[in-house]
Amino acid sequence: MSIALELADVAKSFVMHLQGGVRLSVVSGVTFSVRPGECIVLSGPSGAGKSSVLKMIFGSYRCERGRILVAQRESYVDVARATPRQILALRRRTIGYVSQFLRAVPRVSAIDVVAEPLVLAGATREAAAKRAAEMLRRLNVPAPLWGLPPATFSGGEQQRVNIARGFLPDLPILLLDEPTASLDPENCAVVTGLVAEKKKRGSAIVAIVHDPQVRDRIADVVIDVTQFAAAA
Amino acid sequence: MNAPIYNFAYLDEQTKRMIRRAILKAVAIPGYQVPFASREMPMPYGWGTGGVQVTAAVLGPDDVLKVIDQGADDTTNAVSIRKFFVKTAGVRTTTRTADATVIQTRHRIPETTLAEHQIIVFQVPIPEPLRYLEPRETETRRMHALADYGLMHVKLYEDIARHGHIATTYAYPVKVDGRYVMDPSPTPKFDNPKMSDCPALQLFGAGREKRIYAIPPWTRVVSLDFEDHPFERYRLDETCALCGATDSFLDEVVTDDRGGRMFVCSDTDYCEGRLADGAAA
């Protein structure tokens, strides 16, 4: 398929019932497409709706208008209209999401956090753990930490665990929300290297990146989200 | 004052019919507890009213009755019940197992193999084998109806976990004709094998609990167990001090207050029979 992901006239607003039903429009008319191996960076100030766009692609947010087409073998699935079951399947096989902050589950060790998506997709725990270890090593997470739950790690360490988890499976579409925000220059470089590898393997990437240097290194196209600001 | 006139074997004929109907049902469904309208008897609950009612229902004027209690013909209970039937039915009685046509027993099966023309009536306190594990009658009835007997094995499992072996030594649960799990009454597990393929008709009566059940002649009766903890027919490794028997169930008799004891056959008729045949200790 020549297009991995396509958004057509996507709109999102929130109705705040607890605040008297006030309607908060976030974005409107979002239209762009991503090819396999291409990286699109969403730019714009805070609150412009960048994270919302990513969440709509992942299915965490509902969208009220438009289509979000994800290439799936020979056809497209519209995330905006997909059933919960279909979205769960997409998340397992097609779309990955690296959030800005790691959601740490109380007792699960770092290596198990990273290995989990592979296990859910059918790999054995041993095989998944091995690959998780390689990825953690690459991201300079020291081995003594692997057996510990990440809740006590520093922000940067948590984020690297998060990145490892997101980058480990081989998914056609990857969504990145500020992947390098809490990283030092050395680990920044590791991450941009990982992104480059993903692109080479044909993954389509949509990312939110504030650092101009990182953006320049990974972006093929930059889209300014303010152009999709909703009409007042 | 006029002495009361009793119907033959105390119970009126309609009551006997009711009990016989229950017995027929019980024989038709081996091991299944048939509820019956237990009557008020001239002895309290816990003294064999169920067994007495069953015996009264099946007794005829030509029958020869033997009554035993823990294997002995001469204990208080056996004597009382025998006298009761002599008074109300006028039947002949015997202590010899082979000569009896109806045997009422509490807590033992005679050593002498029974014959096809005989009926043995057991006195049963609690007919429900699952009662101590599942107090709800509604639930135990369902379990029997659906052959849902996992809980029975839980009890045996517990025994092995706690004592290393199945510790139940009497009232050992059995499966009758491959279908119903039954409590054989508090007979020692030594007696369990005698119930299987027995030529005689085995009837069980529980007066207080109002249940009758039966094992027809020549029915397969299997004691519950585990593959790796099979049923063992436990017997003391002693001989009878009176007749020298090595194959009968023994009672332990304390002879003095210095720890002296001896073992004798629980079945008095069996022991006497052996002695009469010239056996010696």
Add this chain to the structure above:
Amino acid sequence: MSADHDEEPLLVAEGLTRWYGRNLGCRDVTFALHEGEVMAVVGESGSGKSTLLQLLSMQIEATAGRVHYRMRDGVTRDLAMLGEAERRFLARTDWGYVHQDPTLGLRMTVSGGANVGERLMAVGWRHYGRIRATASDWLDRVEIDVARMDEAPLTYSGGMRQRLQIARNLVSAPRLVFMDEPTGGLDVSVQARLLDLLRGLVADLRLSAVVVTHDLAVARLLSHRIMVMRGGEVIETGLTDQVLDDPREAYTQLLVASILPP
């Protein structure tokens, strides 16, 4: 893994309704649950979530609507049409039910090992050694000290009893587990441990589950999908993160906003 989209659902509820005289238990509940999916049913007291769970698990009868279940042989049956023997067998082998109060789901005077082994014995296992080995295996899996397997749950702590209840249910390799406030009444640290255990087991065994809870954090941790109920009606339903991150209905927004921040 088999093709997800072509798979028949495991449990289907259609217009499930229950009235208690003139009081509404729940009304018109419809959903389809597939293998490996966990659905949380959340709501406050009186929402109808417990009624729904009892309807689904055949403990009470519906006033209207149906529940279909795909049996192990692949045939989908209307549960109301099952005979009692079939129903009991299903409840004991293919299903699990975890009560909020573990004493309801355990035999308190029988040893932990026997509690776990009972389902095995009920389906005909007759080898003591194997029953014991399987039971101790499961106790280990739910992190109960195997040395205590011969003790009765009367001597266990609340968290241990709950874990024993889980082991007792899972030993028969059920495909569908119903949970009624599984962490209710437990200390916070014990809750975390139990949730983690459940999460792991559900993933390892590819269980389907319907989890009733009033705690949104439990829903977020355990479930893929969520159904919000109030006053017997379904207010909102969808993916868990969708409904909790982007709540659409007023009541859902209220629920989400009411969670105290950590």
